[in-house]
Amino acid sequence: MEIFDYDNILLLPRKCRVESRSECDASVQLGARRFKLPVVPANMKTVLDESICRFLAANGYFYVMHRFDVDNVAFTRDMQERGLFASISLGVKAPDYATVDRFVAEGLCPEYITIDIAHGHAESVQKMIAYLKAKIPAAFVIAGNVGTPEAVIDLENWGADATKVGIGPGKVCITKLKTGFGTGGWQLSALKWCARVATKPIIADGGIRSHGDIAKSVRFGATMVMVGSLFAGHEESPGQTVEVDGQRFKEYYGSASDFNKGEYKHVEGKRILEPIKGLLADTLIEMEQDVQSSISYAGGTQLMDIRKVNYVILGGGNDAEHILM
Ligand SMILES: NC(=O)C1=CN([C@@H]2O[C@H](COP(=O)(O)OP(=O)(O)OC[C@H]3O[C@@H](n4cnc5c(N)ncnc54)[C@H](OP(=O)(O)O)[C@@H]3O)[C@@H](O)[C@H]2O)C=CC1
């Protein structure tokens, strides 16, 4: 198996088929809806909050609300009363089952539910998928996180409508260091490996450091990418604002960090500071323009045309660089 990551792959252009990049369509279908971009902000406390979710839903972007200190039922009711879709996260513990029961009792159905745990290839996830499919069958269920083809096959067979791939490639992840496991350092090739067996959409989660990494993820099989650090440093970001030597930052911490958990137990995340780089809406527009450029370099007009391109793996030291068709 080839091992590579975002920083040592480049995609190869094909003859341009458009007169303007504005002809390139960066939108993507996920479940019953079409979204402007194949990008979703990470469901983390320092990345998004209720008001960012409302902004994203109202402006044609996908979002997944985080699951920490949130009343998912009240959130869903509020979004749907405003005519917006609801997309929530659940864990696999007793309170999460109680939340599902409340949805049923109140006759509410979030359009998207993401089962979000560190080690998603687990019986606990199988049970939660089965419970959701029995109680709220209309919801589109995303499950994860996983990092192997076996896990993707199991989650799909258990009923997941999409899988989320990425164990430890995130900027605030320390899973690799703490456990010796994961896809950190080879996330893009792990994605390729998983995509070979997937029959449903994959969301590639973690490790995106620049906008070009979105196209690389699509090339290797992602329908969408989940992005944390690139979104955490905006004026609207919910993390605390910190000033260091006159420069403004937002805090960004892992969901499995002691900052999120409130205790130091099974910690697999850390806290960093992201420089504030402006408004979220501007970044989303720039991302769309960059994905449109990627599509044009791919010689296409649609997002999935990116899947057709060849690529090179850039070798280090004496390794030859080689082209893969
Ligand atoms: N993508 C990634 O690489 C990672 C993401 N995260 C994020 O951190 C948040 C918290 O996740 P998580 O701690 O799973 O949430 P929870 O503690 O809510 O749920 C995990 C459940 O699975 C059990 N479990 C068994 N093995 C593991 C394992 N290796 N890691 C974690 N749980 C395990 C836990 O029991 P018990 O606690 O008793 O062991 C618990 O019941 C999530 O948002 C998750 O996405 C966390 C780590 C890695």
Ligand SMILES: Nc1nc2c(ncn2[C@@H]2O[C@H](COP(=O)(O)O)[C@@H](O)[C@H]2O)c(=O)[nH]1
């Ligand atoms: N190992 C851990 N992974 C975490 C934790 N909190 C979140 N995450 C994952 O990171 C991505 C975002 O990655 P980024 O590179 O875009 O910043 C997020 O979607 C989760 O899957 C954690 O505490 N530990």
